[in-house]
Amino acid sequence: MLSHNGINIFILFLLHTLMPSNFVLTISNRDISSLREKVVSMFYHSYNGYMKYAYPYDELKPLTCTGHDTWGSYSLTLIDALDTLLVIGNQTEFVRVASALVKTLDFDRDINVSVFETNIRVVGGLLSAHLLSGRVGFQLDDNWPCDGPLLNLAFDVAERLLPAFDTNTGMPYGTVNLRYGVPEGETSITCTAGVGTFILEFGTLSRLTGDQRFEDAALRALNGLWKAKSDLGLVGNHIDVQTSKWTAQDSGIGPGIDSYFEYLLKGAILFDSPWLLEMFRELYKSIVVYNKVDDWYIWSNMFKGKYSMTTFHSLDAYWPGLQTLHGDVANASRTLKNYYSVWRKFGFTPEFLQIAHGLPIKGRESYPLRPELIESTMYLYQATKDPYFLEMGREILHSIETSCKTKCGYATVKNIITHELDDKMESFFLAETTKYLYLLFDANNFLHGESDPADNDLKCKMHSQGYIFNTEAHPIDIGALKCCHTKRIKEFETKVTPLPLTCKTRNFDARLSFGENFIED
Structure with missing residues (x-):
């Protein structure tokens, strides 16, 4: 070394x-x-x-011009590309593809999938497309953006990921079966990013639908990681989600850890959370001390602080x-x-x-x-x-x-x-x-700019407070989330019958605070 x-x-x-x-x-x-x-x-x-x-397979094999399934056999590239169509201005193809996905996607399948990849690509892609669908009037009703067919799909697949979070620490397993939950014999070893990369999508689901289970699960996972950090303020690369024991102690900003830091800062912005921001800032300080060398970032041991790679x-x-x-x-x-x-x-x-x-x-x-x-x-x-x-x-x-x-x-x-x-x-x-x-x-793309005149007729003002990208570059509309969250709180406080929701399993539990309730001893 x-x-x-x-x-x-x-x-x-x-x-x-x-x-x-x-x-x-x-x-x-x-x-x-x-x-x-x-x-x-x-x-x-x-x-x-x-x-x-390649369609309906997950991905294209560009040398042989064939398709193959990779992360779950649910036309992954099409879901991932959906919001990009709107970013480059193709509203017609967006509506065509979104309509096709609503008709054909079925997540009730006996397949094992990556909890992390399914969340960032599928849940994130569907949520972003749902929030952007107001720009083209795709299947909107009076409850949009707090309800809608793309949101229902995101809810369905995310609900199938929830069994992975049923652990002693609240940190999730890395794999789940979409129909039967965590596979028998599944390893309890998960990378740090696989634990800490849910709050954007799960928090968005809770704020839109009023179902607190998703936000709670993501916060418990983050709290589990926070309690497991070393005395130097560093986190390792892999952790046992049942025991909180670190099985890979190399600490850095890269593979296996990266999006954990990303979601702390972006989650703080998206949800106005001082708790998430403070966690990011404390970890950032430690990274500068133990991982930064002349504007490069290398790896160090999370307990000793010595360079390892x-x-x-x-x-x-x-x-x-x-x-x-x-x-x-x-x-x-x-x-x-x-x-x-x-x-x-x-x-x-x-x-x-x-x-x-x-x-x-x-x-x-x-x-x-x-x-x-x-x-x-x-x-x-x-x-x-x-x-x-x-x-x-x-x-x-x-x-x-x-x-x-x-x-x-x-x-x-x-x-x-x-x-x-x-x-x-x-x-x-x-x-x-x-x-x-x-x-x-x-430079003039709507994702960079202020509110759009096209949003004036919408009850929830799209685009009013900007966007946050998830780690798969799926933009989440901050203003739309706050609008729906306010509606859900008012429903709870006034005991008015909640807005009709397609998914019958949704539970409503409005919460005014974010994160602070989950700091455990």
Whole structure:
């Protein structure tokens, strides 16, 4: 293991090797418009390829132009891509696809699924599409956005995930059967992100429907993680959800932990929760002390604070975006430029890079079309309007377009050195990668702006307080949530019969506070 000084020396060498010496900013409004059109073309090429060759399977295999099931056999790419259709302006296709999903989706199936992936992709995708459906008038009634067919689907699948949270600690198992609950013999070991990445979707469900079970489950899980952190204020990578014993003690910002931090900060914003914000801030302070080295972030032991792995992971690239959302723009910018230097060297970021040598780790040389670098670039451009970040986006777009495009989609880069391709196109390519690229080059998109005149006739004012993206880039409308939550509280306080709800199992328990009630000794 390298010493701190050794890391510094290698990082300085790496930066001088990778960063361009003369970076000229030449981007114009015409260029930006052209780039936006290229992203739209990229989206439709992969979307149409999926619909032609892969639907109703989960994902497209872009080299062989076939489909296969990956996370649950529920047309995952179509669910994940639904809100992107509205982001790029295709209202007609959104209505067509949403109508088809309402008619065909059935989650009453004897299949084992990832609790984490099903939540962020399926529950998140359906909730976002439901909240955006007001822009096109899709099957709205007087109770919208507090009820609706897409919300009912989200409720159905999320309810099937709830048995996973029935543990001694409230932290969920990693796998659940959609019909029968937690499989017999299921391991109680779950990654930290798999425990702490529910409050956005589950909290949204509770605020829209009045059913408190979802919010309660997510908060208990977060409280379980909070109690299990080390005395240094760090969390590890994997934990036993029955005993709270850490089985992997490496602490960092990347794989296995990443979206836990993301959901604390975004949950604090979405639900006005001082409790979640304080948790994020305390953890953030510890990360700066024990994981940050010259604007890179490495791994350390959660109990001893000593460096354990001096590696960069492609998933780390979400971090500057989260820093920007937190207001730490200067540090975010420096870290993103470090990560971008890796992209410039190879044309892509590998899953794992040994920072000291500036080379990918053997067996982890792939780039599976991940969005995180683009995500942070979009956040930083929105915060600074610095054209440097547009140039970054242009180069990223060029790399993907020239190296990953196939006859029917875009393929994972199997090896970033040779640019050999792999027959995979994960659903997040249409949910996140293309969406964040489009938003980077579309300064006037409704997701960036203030309230829209098109929302004036809606009882719950859409778009009035902005959006929060879940970790799969599904936007959640803050104003719509607050509107429904207020309605549910009024129903409870005045003992008026609740609004009619399609799902008969919904339970109403309005709660005025958020999170503070769940701090246990």
